[in-house]
Amino acid sequence: MAGSLQDIRLFVAAYEERSFTAAAQRENATQSGVSQHIRKLEERFRLSLFSRDKGRVCPTPAGDSYYRACLDVLRAHDAATKAVQGFVGGLEGELVVGLMPTMTRCVLAPALARFTEAHPNAAIRVVEGYSAALTQHVQAAELDFAIVPGTAGIAGVKSRLFTRTPEVLVASVRHAGRRNGEPVRTRELGPLRLVVPSRANTRRLSIESYFASNGIAIERLLELDAMLGTLDLVGRSEWVAVLPGIMMAADPEPGMHVINPLADPPLTLDLVLIEPARRILSPLASAFLGLLQEEAARVNARWDVPRPG
Amino acid sequence: MAGSLQDIRLFVAAYEERSFTAAAQRENATQSGVSQHIRKLEERFRLSLFSRDKGRVCPTPAGDSYYRACLDVLRAHDAATKAVQGFVGGLEGELVVGLMPTMTRCVLAPALARFTEAHPNAAIRVVEGYSAALTQHVQAAELDFAIVPGTAGIAGVKSRLFTRTPEVLVASVRHAGRRNGEPVRTRELGPLRLVVPSRANTRRLSIESYFASNGIAIERLLELDAMLGTLDLVGRSEWVAVLPGIMMAADPEPGMHVINPLADPPLTLDLVLIEPARRILSPLASAFLGLLQEEAARVNARWDVPRPG
DNA sequence: TTCGCGCGATTACGAATTCCGATGACCGCG
DNA sequence: CGCGGTCATCGGAATTCGTAATCGCGCGAA
CATH class of the missing domain: 1.10.10.10 (Winged helix-like DNA-binding domain superfamily/Winged helix DNA-binding domain)
Structure with missing residues (x-):
């Protein structure tokens, strides 16, 4: 017929x-x-x-x-x-990963580009969120894995170090008297107007204790959970923020910010990979994780301090 | 595979x-x-x-x-x-017909248009030629049929009257003093400069004998076998021609010619259908022949003289 | 004319494919 | 845990497909 x-x-x-x-x-x-x-x-x-x-x-x-x-x-x-x-070759399957904004700002895009190129027939979905929400989704096994700031162990969640990135001081290019990129010594810091995340965020505690233990004066403290808003405010005013270096490797608006790794002593942030304890990483997840890790390393290298000698 | x-x-x-x-x-x-x-x-x-x-x-x-x-x-x-x-319906097959220029000038186009419309999947080919060549092809059964001027019977060729058309006098609109379309009486014709086909053409004899037996003076005689050339010459000069009415029903260059049926007595041309004696007309050939005949009748009606009473 | 020769139509039969119905595994839901 | 839904799988039936052989026809050569 x-x-x-x-x-x-x-x-x-x-x-x-x-x-x-x-x-x-x-x-x-x-x-x-x-x-x-x-x-x-x-x-x-x-x-x-x-x-x-x-x-x-x-x-x-x-x-x-x-x-x-x-x-x-x-x-x-x-x-x-x-x-x-055009879709042959590479792995197949579906993949859902959770990433915090720290990861999505500089690292995600190149990793995604390489991933879709290498595995054209894989369906990948990225959900952006903060550690609490991401951890919850990993617990429910709704995510293959997630990258979150280092935390205490959680039931049903397996975790291991993903990468370590230096925290950097971000200020407006118009108000800071520092050259972009070079490390800044804590004793050189005057009283700061500091933007910090809310107490729900893991990093808040480490930032506050760092400033306290190094005797840096904080003129004023502003609590802001909006990452884009923080960057905008810092770029236009005397407010400064401490942010993971891994997310400040490429400034989308070049010349707006001055970025200086905190040195003497350095402050670092540990990002950990968390995954459902009951499962193992699928080949696809491993592949994407590998790419993420490569890109993270590449981006972190931006802040490597040339060692003396 | x-x-x-x-x-x-x-x-x-x-x-x-x-x-x-x-x-x-x-x-x-x-x-x-x-x-x-x-x-x-x-x-x-x-x-x-x-x-x-x-x-x-x-x-x-x-x-x-x-x-x-x-x-x-x-x-x-x-x-x-x-x-x-879009091709379903209608007859199928192949058809080759031979037509003399007399037929192709006015009759062929509308018949062809209707034919291809009614029988979209039929392949038709029309060869134009004069009676001798067409008859030969019919004899060889290379044509389904042909329309030629009436002739004596020929071996291997079956013939019957196709249509009868009045011969008309064609002159230039600038040189003739007649109104287009109305019959012209032989005695009103002065000495003519007449264009005629060569002696190979059947019509030559009948035209000459017509003029002779009606005592019409012929000033000069020009032998021309080119139909397009004849029409052009006649349109631009004092030369006139006698042509089958069936081919002069529509003047491609309106206003160039004056056309008058020969009356008193009329001169007519018999067109006959010839076909290979050993075959019968295919349904397709019959269909096309019917259309040709209809269109011929329609065109001939143009020269019908309104009968008195 | 007659005889091949080439090409397409037709037929019958074996092979391959497709199709179907039943069954099994899996998942979400109650 | 059964229930209703999904898709995968399997074996056999039905269909299609490809093949070889044969026929008819037109053409060209003898």
Whole structure:
């Protein structure tokens, strides 16, 4: 009842060769097969595609028209095949990972680009969130894994160090008297207007204790959980913030911020990988994790202090 | 090895329904069949088109891409089917007819238009020629039929009257003092500069004898076998010609010629249909002949003289 | 004219494919 | 834990497909 591609292939061959026999050879079939297929078409359409008299086969007007249309079909089929071939190679499957904004700002994009390139037929979904929400999702095994700030162990969640990144001081280029990139000594810091995350955020505690134990005066404290808002405020005012270096490697608005790693002593942030304890990382998850780790290392290298000697 | 349209149909249905079972119902197949077809595709491409986990099928990126390409294939196939459906109805076959210029000037075009409309899948070829050549081709059975001026019987050729058309006097609108269309009496004709066909043409004899037996003076005689040239010459000079009315019903350059049927007595030309004696007219040939005859009658009516009373 | 020769149509039969129905595994839900 | 839904799988039936052999026809050579 319904047409098949073989009909069309053989018809096209017969049309182009002007011979059933030649068409059969070209298409690795037999003259009889070609004849049958074309007869099937003619019966379905209730009209003849070829005129067979005088020993030669030559197309009728309907055959001419059908031939041109059939070329489109074959071209489309070829295109479909080629389209899908672009997805071969690489791993397959689905992947959902949770990342905190610290990771999504600089590291995610290049890792994602390499991942989709290497595994075109993998479906990946990234959810951005803070540690509490991400940990919860990992517990529920709704995420293959997540990257969060180092925390205490949690039931049902397996964790290990993902990377360590220096915390950096971020200030406006117009108000800070420092050169971008060079380490800043704590004793050189005057009284600061400091933007910090809320107490729900793990980093808040370490930042406060760092400033306290190094005797740095804090002129004012502003609690802000919005990362984009923090960066904007810092860029336009005398407020400064302490942020993970891994997210400040590339400034989307160059020249707006001055970024200086905290040195003497340094303050670092540990990012840990958490995954559902009951599962093991899928090959796809491992692949993406590897890429994330490579990109994280590349970005962290930006803040490597040249050692003396 | 090679893809089939059924693969594509079922894949598309499964993609759109997001369910093998629903796809099977839609395509009048079984869930098992759908599953097998899609597995076949996936094995050929060596990648998965659907992700089957958690009880639902959802397309992979490759599946998405393949789906879009498959729509093009199905559209193209539909277009091919519809294209050929435009040719159903009417007769089929091949037809070669021979016509003299007398027929091709006014009668052929409308007959051809109606013919191709009514029999879209028929292949028709018209060869233009003069009676000798056409008769020869009919003898050789290379033509289904031909229309030629009435002649004596010829071996191997069956003939019968096709139509009778009045001969008309054609002159330049600038040199003739007559109104277009009205009959001209022989005695009103002064000495003429007359263009005639060569002696090979059947009409030459009848034209000469007509002028002789009606005592019309011929100032000069010009032998011209080129029909287009004759018309052009007549349109631009004092030369006149006698031509079959059936070919002068529509003047391609209106206002150039004055055309007057010869009356008192009238001169007419008999056109006869000739066909190979050993064959009978194919249905296609009959159909075209009928149309030619209708159009000839319509054109001849242009010269009907309103009868008194 | 007659005789091959080439080409397509037709037929019958064996092979391959497709299709179907039943069964099994899996998941979410009650 | 059973229930209803899904898809995968399997074996056999039905269909399609390819093949070989044969026939008819037109053409060209003898």
